[in-house]
Amino acid sequence: MATQYSHCSSSSTAFPPSSFKNERCMYRKSISVPTRAYFARWVSHDHSGKHFELKSSNGHPLNAVSFEDAEKPLAKELPLSELGEPDSNLSITIVGASGDLAKKKIFPALFALFYEDCLPENFTVFGYARSKMTDEELRNMISKTLTCRIDKSENCGDKMDQFLTRCFYHSGQYNSEEHFLELDGKLKEKEAGRLSNRLFYLSIPPNIFVDVVRCASLKASSTTGWTRVIVEKPFGRDFESSGQLTRCLKQYLTEDQIFRIDHYLGKELVENLSVLRFSNLVFEPLWSRNYIRNVQLIFSEDFGTEGRGGYFDNYGIIRDIMQNHLLQILALFAMETPVSLDAEDIRNEKVKVLKSMRPLLLEDLVVGQYKGHSRGGKLYLGYTDDPTVPKNSVTPTFAAAALFINNARWDGVPFLMKAGKALHTKRAEIRVQFRHVPGNLYKRNFGTDLDKATNELVLRVQPDEAVYLKINNKVPGLGMRLDRSDLNLLYSARYPKEIPDAYERLLLDAIEGERRLFIRSDELDAAWTLFTPLLKELEEKKIAPELYPYGSRGPVGAHYLAAKHNVRWGDLSGEDS
């Protein structure tokens, strides 16, 4: 808590009050800051609320929704230090600036934050990569992917120009301390003697992570403020390599400088999962083996590797999706109530879940790989048809697994995961299937298959964010027929505003030193411990994946796996599209 606290405040010193001109980010500031760290901070700081009270009535639709009362007290408690000092500067260096992720996600997310005035007044963005490029060329490249939110398009061009003038480029090798020293010189120039906070976003292949961290840490660390490094997956490919990576990173960085990003944790509905559980009375009593029969975590993409399978083939779907994204969601779903919403408290609970889990067994896993399929005159290529993939690859592009948490709350409840590429639909969702009604009075109305008549809670993470609860209901009419209806909350109907991309939230959190949504080293270790034996076994035994046609519902093996644990996949029940 103490370390957490000190880092939060170091982060907060970066923000001059004048940088928060826009109410929307004000709104975030005024709400989120005390929320996540209030146990640590809100009591102990001066309350300079007036500034915010004015802004809270900004008439933005979100603010108009409800809980108007909630704003003022929160705003009042906003610590002064969070606003930072006017004389600080934030530099964000994107290492690997010419890569895909940088272009598609990171620069646009930074621009969106800038647009919403979530970035401090003095900030610079540096692109760093090996290719030679001028600042102008970088700006040109970036500008192609920047977009303005639909609901806020006025001034968009102006804002873009303002943003681009803050963007610079530095060309250098990833393992050259000298080149990072040059970068340091440029950064210092921009910082112009102000307090310097530096964020490095490593958007580079894993084999050069450590080199970059070494060079950046030794030659381009901030001397006056904080230095943080955002790392993207893969974090190794098994327990050993991950441990090795962590050890190397820790030669140059302390734990709290490392921000391991799992962008699924930044998704709106994943964030909402804890809100649903802990701010409503009606869910938590049901949240255990007493009432929950199984939990399903489902991820599917409707496209394959499409010529970019080189990286993927070395990892496979289990490492790419399950061991991180789905497992993280599982841990959030299943954790005990944390002491507070503080990052360390939440991550402590998540680690406990991971440590209570049984390592995954080969018999509880089904792997698949998509094959070519021709439909409507169009030919979809198989995975091994990808020129970047070895012809004899047995890398799974689909996997289904049954996991178990051996603790008092979840003993015996199967947590089923399923992830795949080149399936018939694109979706990510959490499905909670409840048990039978004991001694159901309406048994006869359901016919013989009571399994079809259980309640189900679905959190659809993407696309079309929604929360719905399947209930049994009487079909209106003179008879007594029951059917399943949904208690629905479709986000697009309820919340007209565009939902921010996960990267925006995570970048902002990293800037603010909020670690709740980043993965701690011990979490990562625990996650690998669960999957490593199985991954080894798969590779040693060269288990051949079940082939499934591109665009299909995946291998049928997933159904047999589910059946083994008396589960029926909720997404393929035919009731849902």
Next chain:
Amino acid sequence: MSTLYSSNHCPSSSSSQSPGAVATTVSPSDNETPFKKLKDELLSVTPPEEFTDVAGFDVKEEKSTVSITVVGASGDLAKKKIFPALFALYYEGCLPEQFTVFGYARSKMTDAELRNMVSRTLTCRIDKRSNSALSFGLGPVFALFESKLFGLHERLHPFGFFRENCGEKMEQFLERCFYHSGQYDSQADFAELDKKLKEHEAGKVSNRLFYLSIPPNIFIDAVRCASLSSSSPNGWTRVIVEKPFGRDSESSAALTRALKQYLKEDQIFRIDHYLGKELVENLSVLRFSNLIFEPLWSRQFIRNVQLIFAEDFGTEGRGGYFDNYGIIRDIMQNHLLQILALFAMETPVSLDAEDIRNEKVKVLRSMRPLQLDDVAIGQYKSHTRGGVTYPAYTDDKTVPKDSLTPTFAAAALFIDNARWDGVPFLMKAGKALHDRRAEIRVQFRHVPGNLYKRNFGTDLDQATNELVIRVQPDEAIYLKINNKVPGLGMRLDRSNLNLLYAARYSKEIPDAYERLLLDAIEGERRLFIRSDELDAAWSLFTPVLKELEEKKIVPEYYPYGSRGPVGAHYLAARYKVRWGDIAIDK
């Protein structure tokens, strides 16, 4: 099994899974309808092929008839509700093949005149889906197939096929309607009715249902005459009685005693049409066929329950009857209390009528009699709005100028049992309010140790979950939950998990009277009130009603079209409750 009958247009009688069917197999009574027995038999053994005829009734039934006599046929209820409901049942093929409808009243009228009168209020139901679902025109066989395909999801509505025939169906129905003029206290007149009924029954087994749609002071006379002079000699005779069932414990008991001189308990069908409402029926389904609600259904999680009834009009010149009863007797002691009992009862042994009514009586008997302190009463006064003057209750010419009869009441009730000890059940009913609604609101407790406490600000009361069952209008079920407002911050607000019936179910929901008439014909007593239930209900309300009248408690006046007297809020506040229907976030 349920799909088996989908071509005969009458889901209730057709479904082997209907609780009625369950009930009758569990405890057959000697008053059992042969028609019903037959159905149960058929349901369990007969292969579907025998049921492909559209009428859906077997030849064996030709030997029995049902005569429905509407006593008070020229009254408002008969015209607006009973005849149309009978027609709807006929239209859907829910009435037995051999049936006759008799109107009985004092006025002289010919059969043709009655038919003419009845025909004005008959309507054919509009089925929104009829075009899309049934444009194939493949007929009932297709419907059978289709509903098998879709299982529990969709019951195809017959009107899609036959809606064009509506006029024809009306004609056919009206041909079965007859009129008999007579005094309500004349055995001779009822003997004449008997003769006419026999004529129509033509020697077949005769089942007779009398619907008393008459003022309470002639209930007994009509029952005496009907029972003595026109009971069925070889089938069943049942009498449907509408409220008021007395005006206090004593008069209600006297009425029951008098009825029982002529009828047995199982011949008496006390109707409470609120129990026939779709969402009231669904209340038990929600509770007992879902896992997720029942664990929450107790004092441990529920903070209070609100039963709300509002009408947006006054007595409008017809206050004579009302003034003698008042809103507490008219709405609370029956409709709202019945819903409360259904809501709060323990899980019954089965869906059998006696099992359910046993549990309801237990709730009523566990309740504390209502105290004067726990009641707030009001009466509407005149109000001018937009140039229109709405009259006060006492402006109604049929109401005494100095009437203190409440047109609004709010009450706090308590059930002193293990499940509900300390949970306030708040009732509110009123006329001439700002809107028309009937709903059940369940407010849950705070989240203990809420992690997101600060996000709600100071008023945690506003952030509790609430389950709302809207009985009318726009039937709906929704659960208010706290949710994160999408965006970079961590703002919470309340959203609804929604089920709006109009969006989910495209069929028109049958009127409560249809369901109840059908149940009476089938001998299903689940939705009718047993004598001991009625006694228990009166013993809760009688002391306070007496006290109100003896002390001549003056009601709080509220303007016509307003939200009712503020006294209701103070009453709620006393029990730390906030009325959910007048909350800001609506």
